[in-house]
């Protein structure tokens with residue numbers, strides 16, 4: 001990912017705002033910049049844009065939206081969302097950016113729904129750990145592919161050019177870090193150079209680069225990566241070469257319930273509605289409801305790096321609204337069991353040990369016992385047969401470290417000053433999760449991709465129009 005000298009370089013074509021990456025961040029940045037009259041071009045390495053956005057659950061948190069009010073959720077506020085984000089990150093994220101994104105979140109959702117007709121609605125039947133209100137908005141299938149398709153339709157309807165099979169391999173920069181253009185490498189190895197007045201890095205994180213994971217998140221080197229393989233850390237690599245400030249590189253969004261060997265994730269309501277996990281000895285090992293991100297490492301640390309998730313019809317019926325959970329069901333990953341003995345057979349563990357584990361959890365739910373892992377089971381009814389059981393692994397969904405940005409999404413140098421015309425958002429920018437896996441508040445990925453995308457697009461357009 002070299003930086004090339006811009007001095008003396010002329011470009012055969014030029015656009016005002018170039019955007020690298022056609023996921024949620026890049027498409028939304030393009031809509032925002034285009035709306036402000038800037039000439040925009042999106043460059044996407046894949047032949048068909050998918051990104052992590054289309055693999056995701058497509059659930060976007062926001063506070064104070066029109067959709068929330070229409071659904072009777074009158075008491076959510078940016079303050080509540082900002083505090084949820086900061087509390088989940090144990091206070092170790094950039095508070096100013098967290099507050100800014102929380103304050104902008106309703107505007108982004110209202111704008112996408114009103115102007116671009118995104119088919120979003122509020123999720124009303126469950127709350128993720130750490131959400132103190134029902135912040136989540138999603139399209140009907142609760143599937144990111146549907147969200148991205150709607151965004152790409154909007155881009156097309158606005159006649160915003162999108163070049164696919166166009167991997168940006170190099171940036172042309174002046175000595176002060178001003179970006180003059182990019183080099184695109186096509187699948188056949190041919191290259192094209194293009195000039196720009198401003199550049200938005202919307203090419204996500206480094207989950208697809210094994211060497212970067214080994215360096216920054218060594219504990220996940222051998223874990224299954226469930227995000228987009230084309231996200232190979234290009235934004236961070238260019239940023240480091242430019243002298244940008246890069247923060248929280250050990251941070252990531254994990255997931256502690258990916259069905260194995262089916263490699264599709266189980267809807268988290270399976271846990272929030274009272275489900276729990278046992279290892280191959282039939283024993284619990286954690287507070288499963290602390291957050292799905294940190295649960296990944298807890299599962300990975302179990303014998304053979306696997307566990308089994310036990311839940312019942314209540315959690316299953318809510319989770320069945322999610323595309324990935326339906327995939328797990330259709331793939332035959334979810335075994336139906338009526339007794340502890342049947343579950344023990346699926347797990348391959350001692351039946352008496354498993355029966356004891358299940359009895360202890362039922363006692364916790366009934367208020368007769370305290371959970372040794374500190375989970376409060378008493379807020380939900382005890383699980384009832386028929387149960388569902390699925391073998392699961394921990395996975396890396398996407399990385400949370402990245403380029404430090406200011407409130408305009410301008411990439412910052414190590415001394416805190418912004419580069420002249422470089423912007424970043426979504427997985428390319430530093431997230432709001434603090435330094436590790438435990439700081440990820442569910443939905444924080446698309447929260448930053450959508451809001452930072454809009455803010456970067458607006459600011460880049462304002463810059464080039466100035």
Ligand SMILES: Cc1cc2nc3c(=O)[nH]c(=O)nc-3n(C[C@H](O)[C@H](O)[C@H](O)COP(=O)(O)OP(=O)(O)OC[C@H]3O[C@@H](n4cnc5c(N)ncnc54)[C@H](O)[C@@H]3O)c2cc1C
Nearest residue numbers: 021023024025045051052053056057168426427443445446
């Ligand atoms: C299974 C799964 C479920 C998830 N569920 C949720 C959820 O429900 N809610 C939530 O908030 N978050 C969720 N996330 C996280 C969320 O998907 C990401 O945070 C978000 O999609 C990132 O958006 P983005 O636009 O930054 O990146 P992406 O959507 O990954 O887009 C980046 C694009 O850049 C392209 N690209 C990369 N490098 C280059 C290059 N050099 N040149 C040209 N193009 C390039 C890629 O091909 C890609 O299309 C989930 C993630 C996964 C993996």
